[in-house]
Amino acid sequence: MIVDYTTLEREPLIATLAGLERDLFGRGSWTTTMIRQELDAPARTYLIDIDSDSDIDHSTAAQPGTLPIRGYAGYWYDGDDAEIMTIGVARQYQGQGIATRLLGGLIGRARTQGARRILLEVRVDNEPALALYRHQGFTTLGRRKHYYQPDNVDAYTMALDLTPHIAGFALPSDGATGGMRHDP
Structure with missing residues:
Protein backbone atom coordinates (compact mmCIF):
# COMPACT_ATOMS: atom_id res chain seq x y z
CA MET A 1 0.00 0.00 0.00
CA ILE A 2 1.50 3.35 -1.06
CA VAL A 3 1.03 6.28 1.31
CA ASP A 4 2.25 9.86 1.57
CA TYR A 5 5.12 10.14 4.05
CA THR A 6 3.30 12.82 6.03
CA THR A 7 0.73 10.22 7.16
CA LEU A 8 3.37 8.22 9.07
CA GLU A 9 4.96 8.77 12.46
CA ARG A 10 8.08 10.80 11.80
CA GLU A 11 10.77 9.22 14.01
CA PRO A 12 9.93 5.58 13.15
CA LEU A 13 9.86 6.62 9.47
CA ILE A 14 13.30 8.23 9.71
CA ALA A 15 14.74 5.24 11.60
CA THR A 16 13.37 2.80 9.03
CA LEU A 17 14.57 4.82 6.05
CA ALA A 18 18.05 5.11 7.59
CA GLY A 19 18.22 1.33 7.98
CA LEU A 20 17.08 0.75 4.41
CA GLU A 21 19.55 3.35 3.12
CA ARG A 22 22.48 1.63 4.87
CA ASP A 23 21.47 -1.76 3.50
CA LEU A 24 20.81 -0.56 -0.05
CA PHE A 25 23.46 2.10 -0.60
CA GLY A 26 26.26 1.21 1.81
CA ARG A 27 28.96 3.85 2.15
CA GLY A 28 26.98 6.27 -0.04
CA SER A 29 23.81 6.07 2.04
CA TRP A 30 22.04 9.03 3.58
CA THR A 31 22.50 9.37 7.33
CA THR A 32 19.65 9.87 9.78
CA THR A 33 20.48 13.58 9.85
CA MET A 34 20.45 13.80 6.05
CA ILE A 35 17.07 12.01 5.89
CA ARG A 36 15.63 14.35 8.52
CA GLN A 37 16.92 17.40 6.59
CA GLU A 38 15.53 16.04 3.32
CA LEU A 39 12.07 15.45 4.77
CA ASP A 40 12.13 18.92 6.39
CA ALA A 41 13.14 20.68 3.17
CA PRO A 42 10.46 22.60 1.26
CA ALA A 43 8.66 21.30 -1.83
CA ARG A 44 9.32 17.61 -1.17
CA THR A 45 7.01 14.76 -2.15
CA TYR A 46 7.74 11.30 -0.76
CA LEU A 47 5.77 8.11 -1.21
CA ILE A 48 6.21 5.09 1.05
CA ASP A 49 5.21 1.52 0.24
CA ILE A 50 4.00 -0.14 3.44
CA ASP A 51 3.68 -3.90 3.72
CA SER A 52 -0.13 -4.10 3.84
CA ASP A 53 0.07 -7.54 5.47
CA SER A 54 1.67 -5.92 8.51
CA ASP A 55 -0.16 -3.66 10.88
CA ILE A 56 1.65 -0.40 11.51
CA ASP A 57 2.41 -1.52 15.02
CA HIS A 58 5.87 -0.75 16.31
CA SER A 59 5.88 -3.82 18.55
CA THR A 60 5.62 -6.15 15.52
CA ALA A 61 8.04 -4.29 13.25
CA ALA A 62 11.31 -5.97 12.31
CA GLN A 63 13.18 -3.66 14.68
CA PRO A 64 11.71 -1.64 17.52
CA GLY A 65 10.89 1.91 16.42
CA THR A 66 10.69 1.02 12.72
CA LEU A 67 7.85 0.64 10.23
CA PRO A 68 7.09 -2.24 7.81
CA ILE A 69 8.34 -0.27 4.79
CA ARG A 70 8.99 -2.13 1.55
CA GLY A 71 10.08 0.88 -0.51
CA TYR A 72 10.28 4.65 -0.71
CA ALA A 73 10.72 7.34 -3.33
CA GLY A 74 10.70 11.10 -3.44
CA TYR A 75 11.31 14.24 -5.41
CA TRP A 76 11.89 17.95 -5.04
CA TYR A 77 9.73 20.27 -7.15
CA ASP A 78 11.07 23.71 -8.04
CA GLY A 79 7.98 25.01 -9.84
CA ASP A 80 9.20 23.81 -13.23
CA ASP A 81 11.06 20.50 -12.87
CA ALA A 82 10.68 17.65 -10.42
CA GLU A 83 14.05 16.18 -9.39
CA ILE A 84 13.91 12.61 -8.15
CA MET A 85 16.00 12.47 -5.00
CA THR A 86 15.88 8.75 -4.26
CA ILE A 87 14.09 5.47 -4.88
CA GLY A 88 14.79 2.43 -2.74
CA VAL A 89 13.17 -0.97 -2.30
CA ALA A 90 14.11 -3.35 0.51
CA ARG A 91 16.12 -6.26 -0.89
CA GLN A 92 13.54 -8.92 0.01
CA TYR A 93 10.88 -7.05 -2.01
CA GLN A 94 12.90 -6.21 -5.12
CA GLY A 95 11.59 -7.51 -8.43
CA GLN A 96 7.94 -7.28 -7.33
CA GLY A 97 7.03 -4.04 -9.12
CA ILE A 98 7.26 -1.80 -6.06
CA ALA A 99 9.73 0.63 -7.66
CA THR A 100 7.50 0.80 -10.76
CA ARG A 101 4.46 1.69 -8.64
CA LEU A 102 6.40 4.25 -6.60
CA LEU A 103 7.82 5.88 -9.72
CA GLY A 104 4.38 5.90 -11.34
CA GLY A 105 3.01 7.60 -8.23
CA LEU A 106 5.73 10.24 -8.36
CA ILE A 107 5.09 10.88 -12.06
CA GLY A 108 1.38 11.32 -11.36
CA ARG A 109 2.02 13.71 -8.48
CA ALA A 110 4.51 15.73 -10.53
CA ARG A 111 1.97 16.09 -13.35
CA THR A 112 -0.69 17.20 -10.87
CA GLN A 113 1.68 19.81 -9.46
CA GLY A 114 2.34 21.15 -12.98
CA ALA A 115 5.92 19.93 -13.47
CA ARG A 116 7.10 20.14 -17.06
CA ARG A 117 9.62 17.33 -16.68
CA ILE A 118 11.22 14.97 -14.20
CA LEU A 119 15.00 14.80 -13.84
CA LEU A 120 17.20 12.27 -12.08
CA GLU A 121 20.70 10.88 -11.73
CA VAL A 122 21.34 7.13 -11.73
CA ARG A 123 24.50 5.06 -11.41
CA VAL A 124 25.72 3.92 -14.81
CA ASP A 125 26.09 0.38 -13.42
CA ASN A 126 22.57 0.15 -11.93
CA GLU A 127 20.95 -1.92 -14.70
CA PRO A 128 17.63 -2.58 -12.90
CA ALA A 129 17.11 1.15 -12.28
CA LEU A 130 18.14 2.06 -15.83
CA ALA A 131 15.66 -0.48 -17.21
CA LEU A 132 12.90 0.92 -14.96
CA TYR A 133 13.53 4.51 -16.03
CA ARG A 134 13.78 3.67 -19.72
CA THR A 157 21.37 12.26 -16.04
CA MET A 158 17.94 11.37 -17.36
CA ALA A 159 14.71 13.23 -18.04
CA LEU A 160 11.05 12.51 -18.68
CA ASP A 161 9.09 15.26 -20.41
CA LEU A 162 5.63 15.64 -18.91
CA THR A 163 4.35 18.36 -21.27
CA PRO A 164 4.31 18.08 -25.06
CA HIS A 165 6.76 20.11 -27.08
CA ILE A 166 5.40 21.99 -30.08
CA ALA A 167 7.80 22.40 -32.96
CA GLY A 168 7.11 25.21 -35.39
CA PHE A 169 3.68 26.73 -35.05
CA ALA A 170 0.16 25.48 -34.52
CA LEU A 171 -3.00 26.88 -36.05
CA PRO A 172 -5.74 27.97 -33.68
CA SER A 173 -8.30 25.25 -33.05
CA ASP A 174 -11.02 27.28 -34.82
CA GLY A 175 -9.12 26.96 -38.10
CA ALA A 176 -8.38 30.68 -38.35
CA THR A 177 -5.14 31.39 -40.16
CA GLY A 178 -4.30 34.66 -38.47
CA GLY A 179 -3.91 36.45 -41.80
CA MET A 180 -1.86 33.71 -43.44
CA ARG A 181 -2.86 32.79 -46.97
CA HIS A 182 -3.32 29.16 -47.89
CA ASP A 183 -3.52 28.40 -51.60
CA PRO A 184 -5.77 25.49 -52.52
Missing part, protein backbone atom coordinates in the same frame (compact mmCIF):
# COMPACT_ATOMS: atom_id res chain seq x y z
CA HIS A 135 10.58 1.62 -19.52
CA GLN A 136 8.82 4.68 -18.04
CA GLY A 137 10.03 6.86 -20.94
CA PHE A 138 13.08 8.57 -19.42
CA THR A 139 15.86 9.44 -21.86
CA THR A 140 19.55 9.95 -21.14
CA LEU A 141 20.74 13.55 -21.25
CA GLY A 142 24.38 13.12 -20.28
CA ARG A 143 26.93 11.64 -17.91
CA ARG A 144 28.36 13.06 -14.67
CA LYS A 145 31.84 11.77 -13.98
CA HIS A 146 32.57 10.47 -10.46
CA TYR A 147 29.11 11.59 -9.25
CA TYR A 148 28.54 8.83 -6.70
CA GLN A 149 30.95 9.05 -3.81
CA PRO A 150 32.76 7.51 -2.08
CA ASP A 151 32.59 4.81 -4.79
CA ASN A 152 33.71 7.20 -7.56
CA VAL A 153 31.01 5.92 -9.96
CA ASP A 154 29.61 7.94 -12.87
CA ALA A 155 25.93 8.85 -13.17
CA TYR A 156 23.66 9.25 -16.14
Whole structure:
Protein backbone atom coordinates (compact mmCIF):
# COMPACT_ATOMS: atom_id res chain seq x y z
CA MET A 1 0.00 0.00 0.00
CA ILE A 2 1.50 3.35 -1.06
CA VAL A 3 1.03 6.28 1.31
CA ASP A 4 2.25 9.86 1.57
CA TYR A 5 5.12 10.14 4.05
CA THR A 6 3.30 12.82 6.03
CA THR A 7 0.73 10.22 7.16
CA LEU A 8 3.37 8.22 9.07
CA GLU A 9 4.96 8.77 12.46
CA ARG A 10 8.08 10.80 11.80
CA GLU A 11 10.77 9.22 14.01
CA PRO A 12 9.93 5.58 13.15
CA LEU A 13 9.86 6.62 9.47
CA ILE A 14 13.30 8.23 9.71
CA ALA A 15 14.74 5.24 11.60
CA THR A 16 13.37 2.80 9.03
CA LEU A 17 14.57 4.82 6.05
CA ALA A 18 18.05 5.11 7.59
CA GLY A 19 18.22 1.33 7.98
CA LEU A 20 17.08 0.75 4.41
CA GLU A 21 19.55 3.35 3.12
CA ARG A 22 22.48 1.63 4.87
CA ASP A 23 21.47 -1.76 3.50
CA LEU A 24 20.81 -0.56 -0.05
CA PHE A 25 23.46 2.10 -0.60
CA GLY A 26 26.26 1.21 1.81
CA ARG A 27 28.96 3.85 2.15
CA GLY A 28 26.98 6.27 -0.04
CA SER A 29 23.81 6.07 2.04
CA TRP A 30 22.04 9.03 3.58
CA THR A 31 22.50 9.37 7.33
CA THR A 32 19.65 9.87 9.78
CA THR A 33 20.48 13.58 9.85
CA MET A 34 20.45 13.80 6.05
CA ILE A 35 17.07 12.01 5.89
CA ARG A 36 15.63 14.35 8.52
CA GLN A 37 16.92 17.40 6.59
CA GLU A 38 15.53 16.04 3.32
CA LEU A 39 12.07 15.45 4.77
CA ASP A 40 12.13 18.92 6.39
CA ALA A 41 13.14 20.68 3.17
CA PRO A 42 10.46 22.60 1.26
CA ALA A 43 8.66 21.30 -1.83
CA ARG A 44 9.32 17.61 -1.17
CA THR A 45 7.01 14.76 -2.15
CA TYR A 46 7.74 11.30 -0.76
CA LEU A 47 5.77 8.11 -1.21
CA ILE A 48 6.21 5.09 1.05
CA ASP A 49 5.21 1.52 0.24
CA ILE A 50 4.00 -0.14 3.44
CA ASP A 51 3.68 -3.90 3.72
CA SER A 52 -0.13 -4.10 3.84
CA ASP A 53 0.07 -7.54 5.47
CA SER A 54 1.67 -5.92 8.51
CA ASP A 55 -0.16 -3.66 10.88
CA ILE A 56 1.65 -0.40 11.51
CA ASP A 57 2.41 -1.52 15.02
CA HIS A 58 5.87 -0.75 16.31
CA SER A 59 5.88 -3.82 18.55
CA THR A 60 5.62 -6.15 15.52
CA ALA A 61 8.04 -4.29 13.25
CA ALA A 62 11.31 -5.97 12.31
CA GLN A 63 13.18 -3.66 14.68
CA PRO A 64 11.71 -1.64 17.52
CA GLY A 65 10.89 1.91 16.42
CA THR A 66 10.69 1.02 12.72
CA LEU A 67 7.85 0.64 10.23
CA PRO A 68 7.09 -2.24 7.81
CA ILE A 69 8.34 -0.27 4.79
CA ARG A 70 8.99 -2.13 1.55
CA GLY A 71 10.08 0.88 -0.51
CA TYR A 72 10.28 4.65 -0.71
CA ALA A 73 10.72 7.34 -3.33
CA GLY A 74 10.70 11.10 -3.44
CA TYR A 75 11.31 14.24 -5.41
CA TRP A 76 11.89 17.95 -5.04
CA TYR A 77 9.73 20.27 -7.15
CA ASP A 78 11.07 23.71 -8.04
CA GLY A 79 7.98 25.01 -9.84
CA ASP A 80 9.20 23.81 -13.23
CA ASP A 81 11.06 20.50 -12.87
CA ALA A 82 10.68 17.65 -10.42
CA GLU A 83 14.05 16.18 -9.39
CA ILE A 84 13.91 12.61 -8.15
CA MET A 85 16.00 12.47 -5.00
CA THR A 86 15.88 8.75 -4.26
CA ILE A 87 14.09 5.47 -4.88
CA GLY A 88 14.79 2.43 -2.74
CA VAL A 89 13.17 -0.97 -2.30
CA ALA A 90 14.11 -3.35 0.51
CA ARG A 91 16.12 -6.26 -0.89
CA GLN A 92 13.54 -8.92 0.01
CA TYR A 93 10.88 -7.05 -2.01
CA GLN A 94 12.90 -6.21 -5.12
CA GLY A 95 11.59 -7.51 -8.43
CA GLN A 96 7.94 -7.28 -7.33
CA GLY A 97 7.03 -4.04 -9.12
CA ILE A 98 7.26 -1.80 -6.06
CA ALA A 99 9.73 0.63 -7.66
CA THR A 100 7.50 0.80 -10.76
CA ARG A 101 4.46 1.69 -8.64
CA LEU A 102 6.40 4.25 -6.60
CA LEU A 103 7.82 5.88 -9.72
CA GLY A 104 4.38 5.90 -11.34
CA GLY A 105 3.01 7.60 -8.23
CA LEU A 106 5.73 10.24 -8.36
CA ILE A 107 5.09 10.88 -12.06
CA GLY A 108 1.38 11.32 -11.36
CA ARG A 109 2.02 13.71 -8.48
CA ALA A 110 4.51 15.73 -10.53
CA ARG A 111 1.97 16.09 -13.35
CA THR A 112 -0.69 17.20 -10.87
CA GLN A 113 1.68 19.81 -9.46
CA GLY A 114 2.34 21.15 -12.98
CA ALA A 115 5.92 19.93 -13.47
CA ARG A 116 7.10 20.14 -17.06
CA ARG A 117 9.62 17.33 -16.68
CA ILE A 118 11.22 14.97 -14.20
CA LEU A 119 15.00 14.80 -13.84
CA LEU A 120 17.20 12.27 -12.08
CA GLU A 121 20.70 10.88 -11.73
CA VAL A 122 21.34 7.13 -11.73
CA ARG A 123 24.50 5.06 -11.41
CA VAL A 124 25.72 3.92 -14.81
CA ASP A 125 26.09 0.38 -13.42
CA ASN A 126 22.57 0.15 -11.93
CA GLU A 127 20.95 -1.92 -14.70
CA PRO A 128 17.63 -2.58 -12.90
CA ALA A 129 17.11 1.15 -12.28
CA LEU A 130 18.14 2.06 -15.83
CA ALA A 131 15.66 -0.48 -17.21
CA LEU A 132 12.90 0.92 -14.96
CA TYR A 133 13.53 4.51 -16.03
CA ARG A 134 13.78 3.67 -19.72
CA HIS A 135 10.58 1.62 -19.52
CA GLN A 136 8.82 4.68 -18.04
CA GLY A 137 10.03 6.86 -20.94
CA PHE A 138 13.08 8.57 -19.42
CA THR A 139 15.86 9.44 -21.86
CA THR A 140 19.55 9.95 -21.14
CA LEU A 141 20.74 13.55 -21.25
CA GLY A 142 24.38 13.12 -20.28
CA ARG A 143 26.93 11.64 -17.91
CA ARG A 144 28.36 13.06 -14.67
CA LYS A 145 31.84 11.77 -13.98
CA HIS A 146 32.57 10.47 -10.46
CA TYR A 147 29.11 11.59 -9.25
CA TYR A 148 28.54 8.83 -6.70
CA GLN A 149 30.95 9.05 -3.81
CA PRO A 150 32.76 7.51 -2.08
CA ASP A 151 32.59 4.81 -4.79
CA ASN A 152 33.71 7.20 -7.56
CA VAL A 153 31.01 5.92 -9.96
CA ASP A 154 29.61 7.94 -12.87
CA ALA A 155 25.93 8.85 -13.17
CA TYR A 156 23.66 9.25 -16.14
CA THR A 157 21.37 12.26 -16.04
CA MET A 158 17.94 11.37 -17.36
CA ALA A 159 14.71 13.23 -18.04
CA LEU A 160 11.05 12.51 -18.68
CA ASP A 161 9.09 15.26 -20.41
CA LEU A 162 5.63 15.64 -18.91
CA THR A 163 4.35 18.36 -21.27
CA PRO A 164 4.31 18.08 -25.06
CA HIS A 165 6.76 20.11 -27.08
CA ILE A 166 5.40 21.99 -30.08
CA ALA A 167 7.80 22.40 -32.96
CA GLY A 168 7.11 25.21 -35.39
CA PHE A 169 3.68 26.73 -35.05
CA ALA A 170 0.16 25.48 -34.52
CA LEU A 171 -3.00 26.88 -36.05
CA PRO A 172 -5.74 27.97 -33.68
CA SER A 173 -8.30 25.25 -33.05
CA ASP A 174 -11.02 27.28 -34.82
CA GLY A 175 -9.12 26.96 -38.10
CA ALA A 176 -8.38 30.68 -38.35
CA THR A 177 -5.14 31.39 -40.16
CA GLY A 178 -4.30 34.66 -38.47
CA GLY A 179 -3.91 36.45 -41.80
CA MET A 180 -1.86 33.71 -43.44
CA ARG A 181 -2.86 32.79 -46.97
CA HIS A 182 -3.32 29.16 -47.89
CA ASP A 183 -3.52 28.40 -51.60
CA PRO A 184 -5.77 25.49 -52.52
